[in-house]
Amino acid sequence: MRVYNTMSKQKEEFKPLRDGEVRMYVCGPTVYDYTHLGHARTYIAFDVIRRYLEHKGYTVLMVMNFTDIDDKIIKRANETGEDPKKLAEKFLRLFLEDMKALKVKPADIYPRVTEHIQDIIEFVKKLEEKGYAYEGSDGVYFEVRKYQDYGKLSKINLEELRKGARVEPGEGKKNPEDFALWKKAKPGEPKWPSPWGEGRPGWHIECSTMSTKYLGEQFDIHGGGNDLIFPHHENEIAQTEACTGKEWVRYWLHTGFVMVRGEKMSKSLGNFVTIRELLQKYSPEVIRFFVLQKHYRSPLDYTEEGIQHAKNNLERLYNTLENIRIALEKAETPFKWDKEEFELYETIRDARKKFYEAMDDDFNTAEAMKPIFEVANAVNRYLERVEKPKESVLRKALEFFKMVSEVFGIFEDYFKESKETKEEELIELLVEVRSELRKQRNFELADRIRSKLRELGIQLEDTPQGTIWKRIEV
Ligand SMILES: Nc1ncnc2c1ncn2[C@@H]1O[C@H](COP(=O)(O)OP(=O)(O)OP(=O)(O)O)[C@@H](O)[C@H]1O
Numbered sequence: 001m002r003v004y005n006t007m008s009k010q011k012e013e014f015k016p017l018r019d020g021e022v023r024m025y026v027c028g029p030t031v032y033d034y035t036h037l038g039h040a041r042t043y044i045a046f047d048v049i050r051r052y053l054e055h056k057g058y059t060v061l062m063v064m065n066f067t068d069i070d071d072k073i074i075k076r077a078n079e080t081g082e083d084p085k086k087l088a089e090k091f092l093r094l095f096l097e098d099m100k101a102l103k104v105k106p107a108d109i110y111p112r113v114t115e116h117i118q119d120i121i122e123f124v125k126k127l128e129e130k131g132y133a134y135e136g137s138d139g140v141y142f143e144v145r146k147y148q149d150y151g152k153l154s155k156i157n158l159e160e161l162r163k164g165a166r167v168e169p170g171e172g173k174k175n176p177e178d179f180a181l182w183k184k185a186k187p188g189e190p191k192w193p194s195p196w197g198e199g200r201p202g203w204h205i206e207c208s209t210m211s212t213k214y215l216g217e218q219f220d221i222h223g224g225g226n227d228l229i230f231p232h233h234e235n236e237i238a239q240t241e242a243c244t245g246k247e248w249v250r251y252w253l254h255t256g257f258v259m260v261r262g263e264k265m266s267k268s269l270g271n272f273v274t275i276r277e278l279l280q281k282y283s284p285e286v287i288r289f290f291v292l293q294k295h296y297r298s299p300l301d302y303t304e305e306g307i308q309h310a311k312n313n314l315e316r317l318y319n320t321l322e323n324i325r326i327a328l329e330k331a332e333t334p335f336k337w338d339k340e341e342f343e344l345y346e347t348i349r350d351a352r353k354k355f356y357e358a359m360d361d362d363f364n365t366a367e368a369m370k371p372i373f374e375v376a377n378a379v380n381r382y383l384e385r386v387e388k389p390k391e392s393v394l395r396k397a398l399e400f401f402k403m404v405s406e407v408f409g410i411f412e413d414y415f416k417e418s419k420e421t422k423e424e425e426l427i428e429l430l431v432e433v434r435s436e437l438r439k440q441r442n443f444e445l446a447d448r449i450r451s452k453l454r455e456l457g458i459q460l461e462d463t464p465q466g467t468i469w470k471r472i473e474v
């Protein structure tokens with residue numbers, strides 16, 4: 001498997017630091033507004049990367065932070081007259097709801113800045129002890145020129161950076177390129193005690209602190225949107241490697257932007273569409289499908305037609321799945337296979353290979369889509385041509401779609417539904433058998449079925465119209 005590493009600007013063989021385990025950290029949102037499609041693209045992309053790694057047999061430990069205190073939150077709270085803590089809490093909950101709706105698997109750990117202030121202070125203290133940090137009038141700063149490798153991720157040139165930046169009036173830093181590790185509180189701002197007086201952490205330090213706390217001083221994947229490469233990730237690297245003296249992250253992965261008419265979808269430009277709005281019109285799977293039609297590093301243009309197109313394509317696939325379901329009802333036991341079965345089988349076999357090759361090539365979901373449609377088309381053709389379809393070859397197609405479902409997080413309704421339907425059919429069957437037993441006055445066995453079902457959370461009630469059943473808590 002090969003992944004594109006922003007650090008080396010090329011695809012590299014993927015080899016995690018520990019066998020069989022992938023530890024990954026994805027920068028989470030600053031929670032002061034609704035989640036828009038741009039954010040969702042990034043989180044869906046990392047969700048699929050994580051799902052694929054799990055599918056390949058890795059144990060994945062995933063951490064995603066919440067920036068629940070920050071300039072943007074304070075600014076918004078001041079505008080709306082809300083308490084910044086309450087504001088952050090509200091949007092944090094809404095974000096989790098949105099991710100759940102989009103079937104993004106939850107991170108294993110969601111550390112929040114406000115619950116890790118002490119850890120952050122310790123980290124800054126270490127940087128101070130090692131001579132990388134200094135206290136200025138309004139906060140503690142990281143002295144960029146002390147860290148030799150600055151710029152290695154973004155390839156930014158420190159001299160250029162210096163020329164372009166300046167120390168704003170009121171800022172207590174020595175050099176224009178230095179960045180804040182700790183900000184001293186201004187009147188009315190949320191604050192915590194520290195060796196440098198009351199204040200709050202700078203933005204970058206939280207990710208260095210919380211990622212190393214939970215994933216160790218070295219781990220495999222660190223990700224986020226393209227806009228985080230500089231300065232956020234560059235600064236994270238400087239802080240962490242200055243502190244530990246070790247190479248920190250193996251692979252840096254960055255997602256391309258969702259674009260609207262040539263511009264990045266963003267809150268500040270006001271050109272965004274929220275997940276909530278989209279979910280009123282489209283199913284979560286349509287949104288996922290839309291996002292996955294492009295490779296995660298490419299820009300993704302958002303248009304109404306684009307989503308509509310994704311919707312139609314997904315529907316086509318669902319139709320095929322429905323065709324398989326119907327065909328399975330009349331499918332035959334395969335006493336023999338003919339040319340048609342072998343043709344379909346070979347398409348599925350090749351498609352599976354292509355799917356894995358595409359995903360192994362830097363998680364190329366856009367390429368991986370092609371074999372999905374190849375199988376769908378082949379199944380439809382097979383069902384049109386063959387009068388008595390063979391169960392085994394249809395099951396092969398279903399297995400393929402099930403695999404896609406696991407990795408892409410689509411078709412979940414179909415596979416979940418069919419499992420439940422099966423279960424319901426089995427319950428109906430037992431109810432029928434029990435009624436028959438009662439008619440034959442075999443009450444002992446009938447009661448056994450009833451009490452066993454009850455233990456499993458299915459309650460039977462005998463009514464004049466017959467026996468009905470319902471699910472109960474056990
Ligand atoms: N248009 C976009 N396309 C893809 N990813 C995006 C887009 N906008 C933001 N992201 C990513 O979403 C994640 C969360 O972003 P964050 O909460 O910092 O957003 P933000 O910068 O406040 O949002 P905005 O850019 O809308 O002001 C980051 O990884 C960021 O790179």
Ligand SMILES: [Zn+2]
Nearest residue numbers: 027028207232
């Ligand atoms: Zn971060």
